[in-house]
Amino acid sequence: MNTHSILSKGEVEMIQIKEITDNQKEEIKNLMIKNWGSTKMVSRGIIHDLSQLPGYVAAERDEIQGIITYHIYQDECEIVSLDSFQENRGIGSRLLDAVIEKAKRTGCGRVWLITTNDNLHAMGFYQKRHFSMKALHLNAVNDARKLKPEIPLYSEEGIPIMHEIEFERLFI
Secondary structure, three states, rough: OOEEEEEEEOEEEEEEEEOOHHHHHHHHHHHHHHHOOOOOEEEEEEEEEEEEEEEEEEEEOOEEEEEEEEEEEEEEEEEEEEEEOOOOOOOHHHHHHHHHHHHHHHHHOOEEEEEOOHHHHHHHHHHHHHOEEEEEEEOOOHHHHHOOOOOOOOOOOOEEOOOOOEEEEOOO
16 A cells, blocks of 8 residues: 655644545546546547546545546556645645556556646646656647537636647656
């Protein structure tokens, strides 16, 4: 079992990272709809159903604190979604580490992901964790909106959401 103790306000809390189970799928589906507008995620023109992908949850006292989903195809692993419901506790980093370890065990030479140009927090997060910007896919979000119309035109900060940015981490 992968556990990590975090001291917070004088009490010891246990965050456990575990693979998603069938029993959690409905709760995860509801969380994905709440956070992403649906269980659909579009990256590079491919529609993924987040509720059907493998992944990991970060749980504390049986309450989900974070979720990561991924898709392994041939020798590559795409991180399709990453949600941490409590910032600055290492939850996102630990979930990311779990997928990276899974990808290495599976023989993947690359872990990659797509984020959008407005997601400045994610761009910094991944770069701090040794991911490199691989490609800028100009105006790709316009095509993604054809597959997932719920994608907003602007971020909460007022940034036009237009481009997909591909990040990767190589293991070869």
